[in-house]
Amino acid sequence: MAGSLPNILKRFAARSLSKPLGGSLYNYGLRFSTMAPNDPDTHDDFKPTNKLENSSTSLKDVVEQDVKDNPIMIYMKGVPEFPQCGFSSLAVKVLQQYDVPFSARNILEDAELKSAVKGFSNWPTFPQIFIKGEFVGGSDIILNMHQNGELKDLLKDVTSKK
Numbered sequence: 201m202a203g204s205l206p207n208i209l210k211r212f213a214a215r216s217l218s219k220p221l222g223g224s225l226y227n228y229g230l231r232f233s234t235m236a237p238n239d240p241d242t243h244d245d246f247k248p249t250n251k252l253e254n255s256s257t258s259l260k261d262v263v264e265q266d267v268k269d270n271p272i273m274i275y276m277k278g279v280p281e282f283p284q285c286g287f288s289s290l291a292v293k294v295l296q297q298y299d300v301p302f303s304a305r306n307i308l309e310d311a312e313l314k315s316a317v318k319g320f321s322n323w324p325t326f327p328q329i330f331i332k333g334e335f336v337g338g339s340d341i342i343l344n345m346h347q348n349g350e351l352k353d354l355l356k357d358v359t360s361k362k
Contacts, residue, residue: 273305274292284308298355
């Protein structure tokens with residue numbers, strides 16, 4: 201026999217199941233589209249929309265309101281329950297050490313939101329953490345603040361989760 205079935209499957213998967221094909225990504229036999237369907241038979245309710253397009257609210261306004269309304273706001277890759285990068289995961293773990301409520305937005309869901317946050321903070325990388333309306337920095341900065349006690353002082357009057 202030329203090879204065992206598991207080895208043949210591994211070679212096949214490595215060669216063909218992870219190749220991008222015309223706007224789609226095939227990964228382990230599942231198709232993930234990177235493009236919105238342009239199907240005239242698709243009902244308008246199921247087509248992607250930009251909710252801000254027809255409103256007077258801009259993404260900059262959304263970011264400003266998030267930072268103003270939430271004592272701790274984190275713009276991250278993924279969500280706190282399922283971070284999509286190690287830096288975002290680290291930031292969430294550090295904040296969870298203090299048992300304080302924090303809000304988060306997944307910047308991977310909206311490239312325009314990602315750009316708006318970068319413009320608002322004048323900082324190029326993510327995650328971005330805002331505490332009490334002020335930009336603090338990323339995961340490396342809050343980890344350093346946690347290690348030297350500054351973060352505890354900064355969060356002392358943020359109401360803990362109950």
